[in-house]
Every structure is written in structure tokens, then in C-alpha cells.
Amino acid sequence: MKWTKACRIEMLLFLLAVWGCGNAATEITPDRVEQDGRTVPDVRQESTEPESIVFPDGVVTDVADGFVPWDVPTGDGAEVQPECEPGQGCFLHPCSSNDECQSGWCVEHMGQKVCTQPCQEECPAGWTCSQVGATDPDVVFICVSNFTSLCRPCTQASDCMGSTGIKDACVQYGVQGAFCGGKCGPDDQCPLGFACQAVTTVDGVEVEQCVAKTGLCPCTDTAVELGLFTHCQVTNEVGTCQGKRVCTEGGLTPCDAPDPAVETCNGLDDNCDGDVDEGDVVMGLGVCDDGNECTADKCLGVDGCEHKPLSAGECKDNDACTVADHCEEGACVGNPVLCDDGVFCTDDACDGSGGCVFTDNTDACDDGDPCTVADQCGAGVCKGEAVSCECQVDKDCLALDDGDLCNGTLFCDLAEWPYTCKVAPDTVVTCPAPPAGPNAFCKKAFCDPATGQCALVADHEGFSCEDGNACTVGDKCVGGTCGSGVSALCADDNPCTDDSCAPKSGCVHASNVLPCEDGSLCTGGDQCAGGQCLPGGPLLCDDGNACTDDVCHPAQGCVFVDNLAPCDDGVACTLGDQCVQGKCVYSGLGPCEDGNPCTDNFCDPVQGCLAAMNAGPCDDGNACTVGDHCVAGACLHDDEFFCGDYNECTDDACDPVLGCIYKLNQGPCNDGNACTVGEKCLAGVCGGGKPLSCDDANACTTDGCDPGLGCQHKNICVGWHTVAVVPAAFTQQPAGPGTLSLTFGQPASGIQECDGTTVHFGFGPVSIAQ
Template sequence: MSALSILTRALNHRARFSRFTAVACGFSAFAAASLAAPGASAEPAACLSPDPSQWPAAAKPYFMIAFDTSTSMALPVAASNACGYPNDRLGHARCALKKALLAYSGQAHFGLSSLATSQAGCSSACFSGCTYNDFPGNVTGAGCGPEPACGLPDSGCRAGANILVPLQIDNFYSPPPSPSNVPELLNWVDNNCVDSKELYASGNTPLNGALRDIHRYLSNQWTNPIGAPTFTSPLGSLAQGELPCRSVNVILVAGGDESCDAAVDAVDAAADLFAGFSKGGIAWNVKTHVVSIGGATAGHNQIAAAGGTSTANGVANEAEMTRALGAVIRTALKAETCDNADNNCNGCTDEGYRHYCNQGQTCCVWSTPAERATCISAYQASISAGNPSGNLTMLPCTTAAQANDPAAWLCYNPQETCDGNDNNCQNGVDEKTIKCGNPAHCPTTEVCNGTDDDCDGMIDENSVCGSCVPSPEICDGCDNDCDGMADDGAASVPCGLSSPASCAGLMICKTPQAVQPGGCVPGGGLLPCNNNPQVELCDGIDNDCDGITDDNIASVPCVPPGAPQGIVFGASSQCQKGTQACGSNLCQGFVGPTPEICDGIDNNCNGVVDEGVLGAGMPCGVNQPPCQPGITACVSGAMVCQGGVPPAPEVCDGIDNNCNGNVDEVPLADGPAPGQNGCWTQPGNCCAFNGLTWCPPAGATCKGTGSLTPPCNEGKLICLGSSGWACSNAKPPSAELCDGMDNDCNGISDDGFFPGEGQVCGSDEGACQSGFLDCVGGKLDCVSDIPPVPEICDGLDNDCNGVADDAIPPAGACVVPYDTILFPGNRSHPPCMQGQILCTGFGFECVGGAGPAPEVCDGVDNDCDGVIDESGAQPDGVDGTPNPMPPPAVLFGEACGTETGACQQGQYACLNGLAACVGATNPITESCNCADDDCDGTVDEQDPGNPSVCGAGTTCAKSGNACVCAAPCGAGKYPCPAGQKCQAVTSSETGQPIGNYCMPDPCIGCAQEEVSQ
């Protein structure tokens, strides 16, 4: 088909769809545009051809299969299945899906999605060794899928699908056709897990998320949450030649109810698909069909109702599911019927049917599509078993021009009125009407002219000629011969056609009745023709007696003479029977066998598709990783390289897709077009590229800065290998800041009003004065103020911190002033020390130093002369000063102690910072020495609390001036030891005689001493 014919076909189809506004009883209602000239809406020539092989191919329906891979599919099923798969829901559903794909893949295109998990590590025996992984960002539960923030209600951000096989694009408008995806689809239901490609049962049931992802895929694109692959929508645009009548559907194979989000969220997702979206200039409404294995639940029924399919299809096993899938698919496989619509979506309306006008006779007048639809509905209601043709006057009026307009032509034959015109535009005038006379004329009102004007076999009946004038009696209900009897002796009148015999008959005259001479009988005359019309057959005979032989006979299927024997016709066969019109020997439209080629069609019409085709079994492919060579095989109508891995267009995925030894080299098939690689990093769905979505900042475009000025700039799309595409180095506008920059990129720096601007600033504390904030030089500055300055020693609060003259550093060391007359000489010993010159609020003063002070008894050198607590006169000595830490409360230098007995007084002096009595003889323990040792006024007394003055058996005795502890003595009994002599003594304490005691002999050695002298 040429590009021009494709465009014409698309535009015509689009025009028709813009006119279709309502449907009543199977007939479309049409817009007033159908009243336009024939050329404005006439069908393309190919559509008007009687040869079906000339008609354009139909746009195949799309079915995206969302397969429930949750654990609910592992529940057992009692019955076995035709594939020998395991007897659980999963096995039965896989078998039914496999059979449906094999049966309908040539009539519709399919895609396949599981729920939001991935399967890996399987062996060939399902499902041994398989592991199941959640997608990155998965939330709520295992297999629920991620739910990134996108601002949509009803969990509209949930991503719950894993698209395993995208839809095969039916690009009839842009040959060559896209390669078949049926082998890949069958790989997921073949009960072989060697490549981990088999539908499974694991995780939760995110029905809402699965439908949301399919909506994203059909309306734009879908990217796997791991970053790749990305699948774009198969739906084309009007400009490409896409047909808006294409049926787009989702088949939700469900074993369980929604378990990740609210049940109503899945219902809302189906409603969103059915409400539709606009893509490529076409509004698409996607139906959701639910096939519930295990029985339809209330939730499944609600999803189906919201998805435009009323109720779910509850099934118990593979056999029921196979029938249900077939019934669902067949809803989109529509044969063409004559109803002013393109039922099979091939761009042609009512191809193969006759189209009529309805003019010059009673008809239903209309001017709007709604009025025409009302006419059609009323006519259809008039059809009954007793009146199979219905009330033809109710058919809408249709001009000859409208008979060429698909939106307005009639599919019903309004028949002809005998008026000399072609009322139904079938290239004939007054066909099937009754005429009479010579020359023949159409019936008119009877007048008195000797002619049968109304063609009822009677001439001038009903007294049209006035008073009775005798004439030969004829059968007209009147007394022609004026004998007072109507129709007496009148002959029957031949009627009908002479051939065939069943069409020939007589109109017999009714029973004669008495009347006034020349009078007539109401309802008299001839009875209806008693011929016997039959149903019209294709036999060269006018069976229905309408004057036309073999009219309105449907063509019959035919095989022309000479065609090969044993031809197998059917859905997969290339061969098609022709049609043979009644009375024709020509079999038109027959398609015969040809040598078998790989096209998914039984070309040689032997009942087997694609057997023994040339080119199969040959080595093929590329032996450069990741590519692997394979063997050619014909699979589902396409010659494929089977068992190998072929090159693919290089895309950004970290893989050498085209197998040329380079990874992700340019150009990349999924890369941006030249000059179109701009991007932004703001979130949103305004713009998209290979899984990336963003919204440009205000003023910018999807790929450029628009009206934004530097420093703003769009980013660049870069390939990050296995991580896919990313947007790099985008610098969007930001809120304007007071920083000397044009943050919002409007060409003006620091414009606008900034937080705090105009507010009072600074301080009225101390010497400061407040001002107000203003953006100056890229920062908020306090203007019109008196700011703080470093503090100086002037009695003012220069730095405005509430304290005058604070934090002023010392001006140097200083000596505290003192009286050098009172304290002459060196006075630098501690505790005296230098101070610092500090600002005290009264100017600079020497602070922190210490000078000499009068000496006091405190262990300190108060007068700083190097001597501590020395005696002497004030101020250098402590004499005359009171003890600062009594007791005793005394003055230093005054007398201390007692003059009693052996004691003598001293003076109070300061020793080690404490008052002490210095130079005094103090009381001691009493001993035998003729002295008052304890200074209590008594000599040598025995104090009760002290040890004995003398030992046992001795007494302190005094002899002369000597006092000793002596033992008593006497002649004979108590002799004195050598060196002592017994003499009379007194008590040293009382002075009273106490007897004889052994006392030291003072004369021992006296003679010798005298001699030596």
C-alpha cells in the first residue's frame, strides 16, 4: 500500500470516527457531515472492490495479559489439564494460556506481564532451585512492588508489574511487519524452567500496581524498576496511519484479590484504563477483562465492571479457562456487517455489502445523526415474523449522494415505488412494481376514461362515470349492466405472470350482490390474485413473482474449476473460497495454494502451517558475546535464528548489544535525537526519556532553558552503562537569594523581597542606633544604623553589648601605691606583687596588685620586707597588735606565764602565724628536788593524777638544802647503804620532821680531798 493510500485511509477513518457519536440497536448514529458531497467521505476504491483480496488488512486487536504470579496460584485444582502440567491453578492457567496463544496469535497480538517480582536460578525442572526477588524500593509486602511518590491518589504510584514480553507492534501502516513475539510468549508457558522463564507463584497480589504499570506502558512507556529494560507503547499515531478503531485490552488472569493496596485502588486502576488516554492524536479506551481461576470474587467483578466488561469470568480449571480466554479474545475479532461502521477495523465500512438510497418516496425525514438513529430504530422495531421486510416507509430518507457516504448509506433495501424513478439507487427504475395498460403505466387514481387507471383490473369502477349506462358486466363491485345485481356473470381476470406456473393465477370475482341499478357494493370486485409466489432461488426462474429473475440472491462460496484437489480452508490457511453470484459462472475472489513459505500461513493449503520451508536448519547468527550463533527455524510465521543470541541495536545498558566488541558506543538506538539531549532533574511526568521522567522548571522546555538565563542550564542525557540513562549537570532555577547571584534565572540578580528585608536591625543599646535590613552587594546588610565599634575606655558602651568599657585589654604592669615613709626600703617580697592597668569605668587604674600592709600574725609577710611575723614595733612588727585568731585574746609583746614556784614569765610572740608564749618557765610534773615544779605554791607534793614523786618505800625528805627520796633508817634494823647515813630529816613538802632517813653522806671522801688539797 502506498504512503498516500495509507494516509488517505487513516484520514478517512479519522473523519468517520469524528462523526460517530452514538449507537442504537447495532446501528451507528452519524453526524450531519454525512450530508456532504460524495467525494468528501467516499470509501477508498479498495474498500468498494467486490474482491475480498483487495480489501485492506484489519488492525489486529491488542491484548496485554496481566498474569497473577502470587502464591494464590499455587492452590490445587482437582481436575487434570490437557498439557500434563501440575494440577494447581498455575499449571491449569499456563496450559490454557498456551492454547489460547496458539489458537489466536495470527488474529490478535499479545503481550505478557507477571506481578512485581523476578525469578532466577531455576533448573529445567520447574520450579527447582528458583529464587524470587523483590524490585528495588519494594514496600508493604513481598512482591508488592515499589511505590515512589508521584502525588496520585488511590495508590496510583504503585508499580506492581514485571512486563516479560511486550506487545508485538501491528505496524501494517509501516512495512515491513515487526517480528513475531509468539515464541517468546510460549517460552513462558512451556513448563520448562531452564532459562528461568516460566510463569510462577510467589509473593503478594498487587493487582492495582499491575494495572497501573500497564497503563504507563500503553500510554507512554514502562521501565523495569531495576533500570532496564524499557518498553515503549505499541500504539501508533494518526500521522503514521494508526487506526483509532483498534481494540486495546487487558486480560487480568487472577487467582487472588488485591493484597498490597486497598481493593478499591485496583478498581480505580481499571477505571482509569477504561476512561482512557490520548496518544498520537487518538483517544484510547482500554477494557479490562478479568478471568478468575478458582471463581470470580466480588473484587474481581468490581474490577471488570470498572474496566468496561461487566463481570469477571469465573473458571475452575484449564478447560473452562480456555473457553473463557477464547470468548474474551473473540469480543475483539469482529466480522464486517452492514451497519455503517468499520466492524473489523480495516479502514473500510460495510465492504462486500450493497448500499442503497431512499428517495422520491415516503421515508423518515432526518437532519441530525440522532434523528437518523431514531429512524433506524423505529424501522427495526417494525420487523416481525409476519412482516420480515418491516415498514419500509420508516427507513431514513437517503439521497443518491448519501448512498456513496459510508456514514449515511442504507444497508436495507427500501424497494421501489412505481413512479418512473430509481428510488433505491440500484440501477433500475420501478423494479418489482406492478404496471398495467399499453403502454404500461404505474397505478393512478381511477377516472372515467374507459381505462384501468389504478391497475386493479377494473375500468371506471366506483361510479366514476355518473348515472347508470348499461355496459358489459365486469367484476368491479358495480352493476355495470344496470340489472340490479353487481358483478353477476362477471368473468375472472388472469393475473400474475405466465411463468413460472406458480406465478400465474386468477382474480376471481366476489359473490354477486343486489344493488340499485348502476350501484356498487363497498368492497366488491375481484379477489386477490390466487397465484403462489415462492422464495426466490438461483434457478433462472422468477420464484417470488416480482418480475425479476433471481433477484436479491446472496452469493455462495465457490472453488473454481481446475483448482487443486484436497485444499484445506480455515483460519490458518492462505486459501480462501471465492464467491459466485447467482447467474454467473465466475468464481470471484478465490485464493489458491502456493509453495509453502515461512509466514505463519498454510500457503500450500494442506492443513499444516510452515512445514518444510526453504532456509530452515541453516547456521545463523554472530559468534561475538553476548551474541551466539544458532540455527534458522520457522517459528510462528517468521524465520528466526533459534538457539542463538542475535545482535540487537546498541542501547545504553552496559552490554555490547550489537556484538561489535564495543559496549554502549554511539550512536545508541535508545539515545536522544541530535540536539535533543537536554534534560532536567526535577521530579514529575511532564517529559520522559527511556525510563527517566521529569518536569522542566517554569520558563524552560523539556530539553532546553527556554526563557531562563544563566546561571541556569539544562542537563545532558548521559549513558551510565548498566545503570541506564541519567541526567547530568542540570542547574535549575532556585528561589532568589540575597547572594549577588541570579538564582531564579530571570536576568536580574537579587531581585524580589527576601525574608527579613526591611526589618529593624542593629541595636539602640549603648552608643548604637538601629537601622533596617536591605540586600546590598549580595548580602542582607543593616543600613542607616550606627553599628558597634571596638570598646574603648571612655565610660561608654561602644560595642553595644549592654556593658560599658568591657573587654578592654590591660595597659601594662603597675605597682600599687603605698606609703614609702611607713614602709621604707625594699617591699617587693610576696605577697606584694605588681598589678595591671585596667579600665574600671573611671578611667585606667592599677588593678590586681598588692602593696605592703602592717604586719599581723598570720604566717604572711604582710609588710613585704622578707621577714614573716617578726616582732617589733608597728608597722613592721607585730608587737602591740592583738592576736587575729584567738584564743588567746592577747596582745603580742605582753607578759605571759606565772612567777609562782619554779615558773617564770615570758612574752607573747608570733610563731608560724600563731600566738605563742616565748621565754617563760612553765610548770612541769612535780619531782623531789626541794622546788615547786608545777608552780602551784606547794613543794614536792604528791598530785593524785600524777605519778608518785618517790618510789615505793621512800619519801621525799629534806636535809639542809637537799631533798631526796629516802628510805627510813634506824639502828640495827634499818641500816643505810654505803655512801648514806641515817639522819633526822623534815618533809620537803611540809617542812615538818618526819624521822630518820638514809640520806646521802656529804662527807664521803672528805679526808682524802683534804689530803689531796
């Protein structure tokens, strides 16, 4: 559907008028009355803006004197409005619906519903003049509170969102609980009785909010009706227990949290640490923990404590000289720390603190020198007594050979004088290392001195190793093999996981979907998901109505309270959809536009956008058509557009998008001047022609050219006739420039006579006698 120019101007003027009246629209639905045969918002213009606000009746408080929860002027200079009797619906009086207020508007303020007043630009401090969304036919502005939820008990940030959509913070008031704050800053002042302070929210975020100077907040009628509560806690040397403080007519109840107590075997979380009977306690006997990690302690009630020995899992034996501590038959044992500096002449040991000590010894040894005897350790080094090693032949070295076939045999080296006995390199046996794998650490290569043959023998006996099985702990070398230790304990005491062990990866805690209990009175159908016990409670208090706030009352269960939130009535073209008394209603019909100029669109409050075909003018989007008009919902045209420019120097065409196109050509043309020939087109202009020759080769005519008529030949004698020969009566003229002498009787080819006296031949005249 197309808008006329007049429609666009009228709408622009309307929008400018609305914009000049106030701030952005607030979605609050007014009561409506009949006036002059039409329904209009019930706004009584005689209401005036009070310079001060009277504290309303019906507010219950449990705080000390001096707490001022409303924006009430104080001091000697404060002006007080005339008293308004309860039930008259004056500004700030409690209400539950619009018809209870003189202004026709019941709005949220500081946690409860109160009557407000109309405005033009100004409102009392803490209130903003805001347009009521989508009212018809007149635009209405009312005072809307900047502190809709201030001092309302809360447990989370979402509890502090009012009908205007402004979310204030849920502020922690120490051990008293949490209450809704109010946005504040250099340009946003707090109501009397409140201060703008940097506080910590229940989410642990530091923000600036308006908070009560007394440190407590009162209970409003709305909070009492809804049974709103805040969390609180009781703390002593044992721990901290959480509880609630509920709004009642007598104010907030005392914190119902129990006093933290030493855990006993009673099925309760006595110390409020989240675990029940942890440590396996027994009634009257205290905790059943025997201090041994390798026993499974269990509470058997009056039968006392059970300490079942464990042969699985890790532990800590508090011995710095052991590693891989694990449980074996109720005892925590570990494998010795490996101390090996690779030096034969030191004794290696653990120093008791986890470090290693390497002490020099005096053991017999082999310094690898064939020219020494009686090799012995000293100061950590193997040294022997030097002997003569001179020789003449190989057998001279037999006396020095130790008989060990692994370290090579001696020969007499004749390379230089004096000849000495040396080890033949190719006779030294090198044994290959143990193959890689879990047992490699527990073996070593050994060469038998008597035979010179290699073999694998046990090594690192009793020291820790890794058998490649993640489900065992305390593995150690036994007889050259890495022996598996005890089983790993994979129980995580989480009912929402199935515990097992995979040899390659270790403990596996697979999430299950079993029923569970999250400990909340307002949840039901709790079930495990993702390894956690998730509450199913919020689903129980959902009536599927966006126009109610669904809450869970500790004693009453689900409560559905009507709200004033924006909503969607399911019809796309209705405007100002808003909740009123639990239902989603609209306040106006919006435009519908299907993009088709051949339909008139309108909004039906039930069916939505509808379209009726029209027969008006339209635009088919083709620049080469004319007479476009609507037929059966489609845009058709009457004729093709004529693009001729009557210029033979352009090739004329039409583009559906661009319209007429005139392409220049260079063809022959006519410039309209009959006296030129050979014209051509250049840059859209016809020109460049040459003058036309009008010579008719007739001496008896005067030749010329007329631009409109072309060549013109004007006679210069009376009559014309051609003579065959020169006439007899011929007066010969002397020959000379410009004349021609003829002889009587001469052939007269090309000679023409005009007037009987003059003959023209070529370019010269001659006289002829008659």
C-alpha cells in the first residue's frame, strides 16, 4: 500500500508532537472510560503534581524510628500535601488495580503497587514522566517510579525487575539477607532514607546502588501477600547454616536457620557443610574417623563405628623416603625412593627428607686399567696399584689378564716403544639394553665374566615402576617384572555419576540420569544431569501465562500474581500489547504492508493483516511502460513508452530499468541545408557537408543555391533556341579576351541564341546581326 504525500506529512507532524512531549513510552495499560461515544484513557487532568509526598498507610515496617522508605520531605522547610483519606486513591496510596486510583494508574513503587499521577514534564524526585505505551486517541504521560523494587526481599537479580523492565541489583545486607537496591550515581539520587554506596550483589559483583541507611528494609503489603523472603545465615565456631526470613504482617521473621552443631550420626547435616553424617559419625560418640586413610569408616548407629581395612587406593604414609603410597590390608605403605648416582664407589641412600645422600665406600672395584692391580674405592674413585705392562709378545700379557671375558682380552701393542699390554677393543662385550615396556625399568643387561654372554637380570628390586594400568597404584619391581600394585579407588561419592576405571585412562565418572534430591522445598522431580543434581521445581510453578509472575511460596506452593509486563497477543499487527489482569490485551492497531501497491492493507485484531485488491495507479517497475494500473492485484501497463528524439544521429532504445537510452552514431545524415552534401553524424550533431555544385553548364542562366530549395538557375535572355550554324547575318567581332570570333557558315555546335543578337559559346559572347 502506498502512502500519499499528505499522509506522510500528517504522520511526521504527529511524531514530532509526540516526541516533544516526553521520554520513551512505558508499557503500562490504563483503565478506560466512555467519553463522547468513544473509549479513552481515564486520565483526570485536574490532578496536580505534589511538591512533597505523604507517606501512605498500610506499610508495615520492622525497623527503628527514622527509617523513611518513601520520598518524603523532612525538616522544618518541607511542605506537606493536604491529607488524603485512605481509599481515595491519591498519589502513593497502595492499590491493586487502576480503578482504585484518582489518576486511573496503579504502578509499582518500592516493592508494592501504589497510585501515581499524570504529568507533563516534571515529577517528584525519584519519579520520571513517561509516556504510557500505545494509548488512543490521546498520548498520556504519567509519573513512573525509578525504584520499583527498592528494598524488596530477594534471592537473585531477577527478583528485582519491575514492570518497566528495569533490573536493579539484589544487594547483600550482611547477615540480615538480601534486598533489591536501586540504580544511582552522580545523576541519579536516592530516596530519603537511602544512600548511594558501593555494595556487593548476591552474584559477587561490586556496583553502586541505593541501600537503606538503617541496614534493614520494611515489608510491604505486596511482599506479605506474596510471601517474599530473603536468605539469611547463622554462624558459630562450628560452621554456617543458611535459612530464610519471610515477610509477614509483623515484618520479617527471624532467621529460621538452625544453629550449626557438631555432626552426629542422625541423617542430618548438623554442621550445614552440605554433607550428611560426613566422616561416618556415630550417635553420641562423635566422628568415626580413625585417622587411617586405609580403612573404610562407617557409621552403624548405636552399634558403633566400623573400620574396614582397605587394599585399594592411594594414601599418604608421611615418609619422605617413599613414593607411590597405597593401602595394603589397612596399612599405608610406599615404595622406596630411588637414589642412584651411577657411581660404584658411593653408597646411595635417602636422607629422610626426600633427598638422597651419596657416601664414599672402600669396596673393591675395577678401574678398567690393565696395568693396575688391587683396585679399590677411595674418595668416590676407583684406583689400583701400577705394575709393569711391558711386553714383547701377546703371551707376555696373560699374567695381567683378569679372566673376565666381558671386558676384553689383552694383547701386546707393538705400535710404539716400549711395547705395552692393552685391551683389544673388538673383544669388549656390549650388551643391548632391555626392550622398552613396563618391565624395562625392572631389568638390566648383564654380561657373565666367565662366558662373555649377555643376559637380562632383575634390577631396581622393590622400587616404584609403572605397569601401564591406570587402575592400579603402588606398582613396584619384583623379580625383574613391574608388578601391579593395588586397585585405584574411583568412588567420588556423587550419586549422579557411575564410577568405574579404564586401564588406559584411569577413573571414569560417567554422568547418569537417576532421580536425586537437591534439598529445595520448592522443587520436585529432581534428576541427575551432567553429573549434577538439577532441580525440576521451576516447571511446577509455570501456568504458561506470560501475564503472571510465577513464584513458589514456602507454605502455599505456587502463586500466580498478575503483572503489567509487555506481552504478545499472537496478532502481529496489534500495538501496545500489555498484560492487564492476567490477560494480554492490545491498545491499538498497527500498519500492515505487504509491499503490493495493488492491495489496500489493514489490521484485523483477530485475523491479523488482511489485504483488499484495488484498481489504483501503480508502478510495474518497468521504465519502458506507461499507463500502469492495478488489475486483480497485479500491476499492468497500457502501452510502451516512445523514446524517439527525432535525431538521426542517435540510435533510440528503452531499458526497463534506466528508461530511454540515446546512443550516438556516426552514420550519414541530412543537416537540413539543401546546399550541402556528404553530411555525417559526429557527437550527436549532423555536419561536415560540402557545398553543392549548381553549375548547369548553360550560359544563358545564372546559377545559385537556396538552403531550403537547393540549386536555382535563373534565365538571362528572353528565349532560348539552338542554332545549327552561325546565322548569315553575323557581325564578326574582333577576337580578344572574353570574346569569340566566328566565321559565317561555321558549324554552331554548342552555340545557343537567346535574343537574336547575342550568341553565347563557352564563356565569351558574340554579336549576331539579324
